[in-house]
Amino acid sequence: MIYMDGVVKRYKKTIALDHFTFEARPNEIVGLLGPNGCGKTTAINCMLSLLTFDQGKITVFDQPVNPNNNKAKRRIGIVPQELALFEKLNVYENIDFYCGLYVSDKKERKALVEEAIEFVGLEKYKKFAPKQLSGGLKRRLNIACGISHKPDLLFLDEPTVAVDAQSRNFILEGVKKMKENGTTVIYTTHYLEEAEDLCDRLVIMDGGRNVAQGTLNELQRSISTQESITISFIDDSEGLKTQLQEIPHVIKVLEKNDAFEIHFEKSQNNLSNLIKFVDEHQLTYSQISSEKPSLSNIFLELTGKELRD
Numbered sequence: 314m315i316y317m318d319g320v321v322k323r324y325k326k327t328i329a330l331d332h333f334t335f336e337a338r339p340n341e342i343v344g345l346l347g348p349n350g351c352g353k354t355t356a357i358n359c360m361l362s363l364l365t366f367d368q369g370k371i372t373v374f375d376q377p378v379n380p381n382n383n384k385a386k387r388r389i390g391i392v393p394q395e396l397a398l399f400e401k402l403n404v405y406e407n408i409d410f411y412c413g414l415y416v417s418d419k420k421e422r423k424a425l426v427e428e429a430i431e432f433v434g435l436e437k438y439k440k441f442a443p444k445q446l447s448g449g450l451k452r453r454l455n456i457a458c459g460i461s462h463k464p465d466l467l468f469l470d471e472p473t474v475a476v477d478a479q480s481r482n483f484i485l486e487g488v489k490k491m492k493e494n495g496t497t498v499i500y501t502t503h504y505l506e507e508a509e510d511l512c513d514r515l516v517i518m519d520g521g522r523n524v525a526q527g528t529l530n531e532l533q534r535s536i537s538t539q540e541s542i543t544i545s546f547i548d549d550s551e552g553l554k555t556q557l558q559e560i561p562h563v564i565k566v567l568e569k570n571d572a573f574e575i576h577f578e579k580s581q582n583n584l585s586n587l588i589k590f591v592d593e594h595q596l597t598y599s600q601i602s603s604e605k606p607s608l609s610n611i612f613l614e615l616t617g618k619e620l621r622d
């Protein structure tokens with residue numbers, strides 16, 4: 314669907330994309346993740362041929378990107394992070410306007426607009442002006458505007474920022490449904506749990522580069538932390554963190570909300586070694602849980618930074 318190879322984009326002295334590579338295959342949801350300023354928007358704008366680039370190659374639908382390729386544009390949907398709604402138009406009219414950019418036949422358009430309204434669950438609000446909608450409903454309207462022409466390729470930029478739980482679920486279920494219907498989705502988000510749950514593959518960006526890509530499983534296998542055990546002690550003693558660090562196979566120990574998050578490399582005995590340590594030091598714990606590295610752990614190890622979550 315989309316292929317980027319060695320793409321360099323400079324804004325004067327800033328290198329926003331530094332030999333960036335990226336791929337989105339048909340019928341998958343690809344998560345594009347990275348800290349503020351890592352180049353996500355620049356990469357997307359280059360894919361959409363809204364920006365020119367200095368070096369490298371980008372193909373969309375197997376053709377080099379070209380701002381005059383209207384046939385390709387018809388197959389692409391964009392849901393920007395900033396709401397792009399007309400205050401003077403009601404819900405129906407807003408969607409109809411965006412759909413009209415691609416579909417001129419009125420009858421066909423009416424059916425598509427109605428379908429988009431149903432898809433985002435705004436049937437009761439057709440005649441409402443955007444200012445009469447809650448934040449979550451406005452986001453749903455924004456999405457309906459981007460998908461009403463049934464794109465094969467959809468860009469969703471942080472669609473769940475500042476939305477209530479109900480709208481968030483609606484949006485996430487909608488994205489899954491779009492994939493089921495054959496759409497390829499490129500999804501940027503800062504919510505790592507959301508990306509873990511939703512995306513088939515993930516691309517982690519930092520400093521304009523693709524620092525890692527793959528399924529969650531592949532990314533988990535690519536880092537040294539293979540298990541993280543969180544333990545809360547009732548009788549925390551001074552110097553405990555340093556002592557925990559000496560347990561075999563421990564990579565590092567983080568203190569999080571009155572608990573220790575201990576990162577281990579791959580070994581069969583991590584949990585039993587920790588319990589042995591607890592017994593030997595006559596400690597009492599209130600909670601203990603073990604899990605595979607989260608996307609947040611992966612992100613931290615690969616980039617040395619926490620991503621806002």
Ligand SMILES: Nc1ncnc2c1ncn2[C@@H]1O[C@H](COP(=O)(O)OP(=O)(O)OP(=O)(O)O)[C@@H](O)[C@H]1O
Pocket residue numbers: 324327328329347348349350351352353354355356
């Ligand atoms: N028009 C511009 N002129 C100069 N520098 C720019 C311009 N647009 C972006 N940059 C710089 O390019 C880099 C990449 O920015 P970009 O907006 O692509 O990052 P981003 O990952 O989308 O960030 P965010 O998560 O904050 O939206 C940053 O250093 C940014 O300051």
